[in-house]
Amino acid sequence: MAEKAGGVPRKVDDTGAAGARERGERGMDIQVRMHRAPKTLITGNGAIARIGDEAKKLGATKVLIITDPGVACTGSVAQVEGPLQAAGLTTGLFDKAVPEPPMGSVDEIVKFAEKGKFDCVVGFGGGSAIDVSKMVAVLAGSGRKVEDFVGVDQVPKKGLPIIAVPTTAGTGSEVTNIAIFANEKLNVKQGVVSGYLLPNIALVDPVLTWSCPPGVTAASGMDALIHAIEAYISVNSTMHTDPLAYESIKLISKSIRTATYDGTNAWARHNMSMGSLLAGIAFGNAGVGAVHALSYPIGGIFHVPHGVANTLLLPWVMEYNMLACLPWFKEIGMAMGEDMEGLSDRQAADKTICAMRQLAADLNVPQYLSDVDIPESAIPDLVKGALTQGRLWNNNPRKFTEEDMAQLYRNMAVRPGSKPVKAKKAAAKTK
Ligand SMILES: NC(=O)c1ccc[n+]([C@@H]2O[C@H](COP(=O)([O-])OP(=O)(O)OC[C@H]3O[C@@H](n4cnc5c(N)ncnc54)[C@H](O)[C@@H]3O)[C@@H](O)[C@H]2O)c1
Ligand SMILES: [Fe+2]
The missing domain is CATH 3.40.50.1970 (Rossmann fold)
Incomplete structure (x- = not known):
């Protein structure tokens, strides 16, 4: 499980050196936990x-x-x-x-x-x-x-x-x-x-x-990757969920481009299905966080498919979350195959987010609210919806205030160089 190249993941250390979890830095594993999966x-x-x-x-x-x-x-x-x-x-x-x-x-x-x-x-x-x-x-x-x-x-x-x-x-x-x-x-x-x-x-x-079209493969595959990432950084992650989440990030990030653009590639499809399964067990027990909490109103009000809404939010939420858990972001980047040799945790976390933006761009998934016809004027309603997702906010490593949520939506509102979406167009979409 431990990565030899580029350093050793501190959450899943098998080298004999005490990992952060063993040192108690995450501190949650001594609680009574229930781990569920189908029989x-x-x-x-x-x-x-x-x-x-x-x-x-x-x-x-x-x-x-x-x-x-x-x-x-x-x-x-x-x-x-x-x-x-x-x-x-x-x-x-x-x-x-x-x-x-x-x-x-x-x-x-x-x-x-x-x-x-x-x-x-x-x-x-x-x-x-x-x-x-x-x-x-x-x-x-x-x-x-x-x-x-x-x-x-x-x-x-x-x-x-x-x-x-x-x-x-x-x-x-x-x-x-x-x-x-x-x-x-x-x-x-x-x-x-x-x-x-x-x-x-x-x-x-x-x-x-295999019959999944590229758009569904990319969006649903990114949803699986996000499950793994959110489970990995969840405050409710455990030593039972971390290895599954980590392995899932590895499988999906190395296969999702091939599965999307060469849909009958047996190995890529197999890796995606197994990665999604592992991510499911991981997040089913550790929970997901801010990406899902902020994406549910986008799906609920504007009917943007779940995987697309999540992918749209991922890099923005990662930028916000990373300061609360820099080492885990470095490990996520390593699981994605990024070379982190010689980088500080801060530099490595930036590199991970950069790799994630590149992945979303390669898969042609929208990255701004304006890409999916959502106007800036909808932000108060999006915040209202996000505030109702209490069980998800409890899993997130960094706390959000209402203003933090609004600011995050504002950051991702309009693609640079594109025109803002008119409120009327969006209203028609919600019917
Ligand atoms: N229960 C959970 O743990 C959980 C977790 C995350 C998301 N969700 C929910 O799951 C839903 C999204 O599911 P999804 O991303 O798998 O997509 P989906 O089930 O909504 O399917 C998307 C589209 O792809 C088509 N499709 C599916 N498989 C296909 C195939 N093999 N070949 C051709 N077309 C195919 C479907 O007909 C549909 O039109 C959302 O409602 C989301 O909120 C549930
Ligand atoms: Fe999801």
């Missing part, structure tokens, strides 16, 4: 063929596959239905789940699940379809709605068994106890967090991501 992880090219036997072991007889139209039109649903049916199970399909799902969109699927008397749910898709499936599993037969379970530990009991099969390498939802929805009334994204949302099985077959 069963099945990974590798072709793993999807195992889904029938595994569903049977869960006691399933009638399986509901939930996906969205974008995934359904790739034809890959047959790869899920085939092994399930071959194992003697009956299958049903709901293929109209809504990406970046609004809370209200889940109701129809819950009714479908109840009417069909399904006894197992397969979430097949990106984070959107998987989150919806996790929620359907606990809502079916409960008479409740998503809104009732927003927050931490509000779900009263385990629902139907869940098998999560990701088709993006991004959210890590297949291994988290979280489901994220757009609250249409409050114009913000909100999370349901509960151990009962943890899938029974995460089945990660990288081949299923």
Whole structure:
């Protein structure tokens, strides 16, 4: 785990020298901690063929596959239905789940699940379809709605068994106890967090991501990288999450360009899927921070996809956070393959942020609010939305005041040399 070239990561030192964590500089590991992950992880090219036997072991007889139209039109649903049916199970399909799902969109699927008397749910898709499936599993037969379970530990009991099969390498939802929805009334994204949302099985077959177009590959892959980075610097990181986050940064940063621009490159896709899985376990336990907190209102009000909104914020938030945890930024840069020989922590942290900006530019992901048609006049509403993300702010290494949040949004408001976005245009987008 320790990097030999360019120095030794101090959080994950295996050279015998005391690492910072052992010296108690992070000081949190002596607390009582709970580390959660699905009981069963099945990974590798072709793993999807195992889904029938595994569903049977869960006691399933009638399986509901939930996906969205974008995934359904790739034809890959047959790869899920085939092994399930071959194992003697009956299958049903709901293929109209809504990406970046609004809370209200889940109701129809819950009714479908109840009417069909399904006894197992397969979430097949990106984070959107998987989150919806996790929620359907606990809502079916409960008479409740998503809104009732927003927050931490509000779900009263385990629902139907869940098998999560990701088709993006991004959210890590297949291994988290979280489901994220757009609250249409409050114009913000909100999370349901509960151990009962943890899938029974995460089945990660990288081949299923090969059909992802470059834009989705880049944005969802950056989301995974951000999960790893935010988990690594989280004040709630532990010795169980650090190695996973660090390895994830290595895998993703060396593969994301190839996966985006050469989508059938088997190694790049495999690294991305495994990196996303590791990041999911890391952040599912250590949490994410300011990038996610500041990005949820951008998604909630302006419907910018989650990965794009996060990537937009990443370098700006890193610039703000780095002074609170310079050594960790140096290590992140080393995991990205940057040569840090002879650099001070401060110089190394700058180099890491520079590498991150270059990565976002190479992947052609927007970097300014004006790039996604958000006007400066929206900043007070963005701050209002960000302030509601209490559980995320608690993980961030550097504290933010309301003015700090507004200033960060102002810093990234307008791409130099481009015209400011007019408020009217943005208002139309929010409808
Ligand atoms: N539960 C969690 O732990 C967690 C973590 C982070 C984000 N999220 C949530 O996940 C959602 C985003 O998920 P995402 O980034 O995976 O994207 P997504 O699920 O929204 O999918 C994006 C688009 O890509 C398409 N797509 C997905 N896989 C494809 C494939 N293999 N081939 C072709 N098209 C494909 C979909 O049809 C969709 O149109 C957001 O709602 C976000 O808030 C959840
Ligand atoms: Fe995310």
